[in-house]
Amino acid sequence: MLRITGGKVYDPANGIDGVVKDVCISDGRIVSQVEGGRSIDATGLVVFPGGVDVHTHVAGAALNFARGLTPEHMRRGLPFVHTPEFRAGLGGITPTTFATGYLYAGMGWTTVNEAAMPVLSARHTHEELHDTPIVDKSTLVLMANNEIVLDLLEAGELERARHVVAWLIGAAKAYGVKAVNPGGVVNWKYGHDAKKLFESIDGYSKVTPARIISDLATIIDDLGLPHPLHIHCNNLGAPGNFTTTIETMKVLEGRRAHLAHLQFHSYGGDDWGSMRSEAATVAEYFNTHTNFTTDAGAILFGNTVTITADGPWQHVLYQLTGHKWGNLDVENETGCGIVPYVYKEHKLVNAIQWAVGLELLLLITDPWRIFLTTDHPNGACFWRYPELIRLLMDVEYRRECVNRLPEEAQKRIVLADLDRKYTLSDIAIITSAGPARALGLTQKGHLGVGADADVALYHANPDPSLMFEYPRYVIKSGEVVVEDGEIRSVSNGRQFLVQPPFDEHITEYLRPVFQKVYTMSFDNYPVEMERIRRPEVIGTV
């Protein structure tokens, strides 16, 4: 039992905006009243629901590939020394699993959504999540380049495709479905990309990226998954790609979808020399179409490593940078590419990218529909979120930063004209209440009675980056896990997943199809529920 007294509470989901009130906790949940137990004097502190990351890459084959590929980054990572209670690890750009849990919790974030998991290596992703302490977790399974599903779309068998998708989600022990560069990764298997939404992809006559997007969104809505189709649009990172992004939204008319890392999809111009921000155009369309949510995927200047299932884009990036390149094509399902990258303030393209992320956060008017992410580690590491919060809350500081950009870049962005200033309540929405709602996690992102007792308490500070990087207390499931920057106790978070219903006979169809094109036994494909630590099945709607 725990009572937090005297803190200024920001709980936008319940309409509470900076009100001094008590928060009571019992058995890991928020309750209306407690008798006795520990009490935390939060006078002068700001009380937030624990942060929720809607899109991050913290576990699995791709991230582990990146760790192995960049020992020069790892050795500069923050060392975590082992003690009888804590495991050793390294922070840095691709933190080790234990460090990931400590770092997220240390910042006040208590739920993370791993956004890209192949079914074939889902067992590996779950093994890493098993070793990621404190935070609650969920995963999205990659589906838009799954050739068994695409074959069914080609044949027009949408009904059977729905059962297959449901079976695959259950087999992977996933929470939702991710579409990455629909069709583009299939084409990449023979070295091409899918740049046009309405052109059929290699090996298919009827299946186009648009068709995949549309059919998958329909299937996800029919299945009633708590989180809608989570889509990484075609043409990521390419100048002029804003048209693809808007076309994608048009294809999705009337259905729910979450557009991942929108920053990487809002560029104008015809090539790298003429690239400019089209955040305003994308935001205008987005603002008037309430069937979408998105996350910023903002970039910050500095060293990072890009990791994506978008194989063809990573080949382009390798050719552009001449840096190391990792690629891993996953049979019949997806791919992945890895290229270390440095975003530099004085580089025109990077300066524009930096501005686009912020412009989207400022121009999309409803904070309940755009969330704070950096597409960790692609745009920047998750532990740099406080820097972004400062850029949103401090208009003067933002202007100073814009003035430092190359003059040519300043002509191609609109950031200098934007006066919008995020309030603490807005920050609570984009870091917690909004993403929790978009994920359909009703017990997360708020401090109402019955919610999970995940709470972050910060010292009020005029510099928001200092305020948010160093919480006074972090409480996870009612337990104080961080106190003044020190991890106090290490619990194991839950794993959220969905088990949408499917026709039991679907395995009879799948088994022979699977055995023909895979190199693993069909019976070994699904991840056993016993391998999931603290699973919690969330119902479909």
Added chain:
Amino acid sequence: MGGKITCTLGEVKNRADFIIYWGGNPAECHPRHFTKYTLTQKGRFVPEGRKGRFMVLVDIRETPSVKAADLFLQIRPGKDFEVLTTLRALVKNQRVNAESVAETGLSVDQLQDLVNRMKRAKFGVIFFGMGLSMTRGKHMNSAGVLSLAAELNAFTKFVCMPMRGHGNVTGSDMVLRWSTGYPFGVSLSRGYPRFNPGEFSTVDLIVRGDNDAALILGADPGATMPQPGIDHLARIPTIVLDPKVTHTSRLSRVHITTAVTGISAPGTAYRMDEIPLPLRPALKSPYPTDEEVVRRIREAVAAKPAWSPETHVRAAIA
């Protein structure tokens, strides 16, 4: 330069029409590789199976794998790096010196023919073995072959994969990477992970005699290590967990017999393409599993007074 362009084995089965094995003898060392993944399987885009694929073997000597190859290129020992570098130059249409190339045991024409074939392939793959990665040039050879595959992607689809073996070595690599950030050669002596191949890698550590105890699981270094390393293992308290008697168990102080993983103990094994497979035991064993033994050792150690670099330092200061 650097990186790794690879895929899972099913992509090879479904798509590869051009396969190179370099510095390996899969017919004897990975006997099911040809039939399960690379050559004889009918793939989704290679419906003819073996007839739809062209196989090249590069090695310093004739091995039983030659029989399976459409083309065998025999190079002089220790010349892998030179051949790889020449190929990378030819891929980019750069001039090469015919005399230097001849020293490798192959002619420019032979290598140009190989490059033409590689570029004509729809989906090419290079598997490389320890004959490449552990001979003269070592990691530079691996970097050379990985770069060759990466650079070929400017012309067609090409991937590359090391032929790993020795049980679940890939699994150990994976777990070390997610828990420490590094695949091997990790030292935790300062309480956090540090990586320095040559300094912390097992063979170097043992040959130098830096360690004063050894716990060995799922490996038989007594059979494969240089003699000074074997001598050192015999000198120090060496504990071996193994289902059977091995060279290492014979020189160890303690040999704990454990159940055979995959036959009578469950677990996970990672394939060479980093895909995890669940292991389901078919038999029961009277012996404990590796996991159980390690857990019990750990519990016994935990029952002792806590030691960590931090407490150690504090105690030293006090």
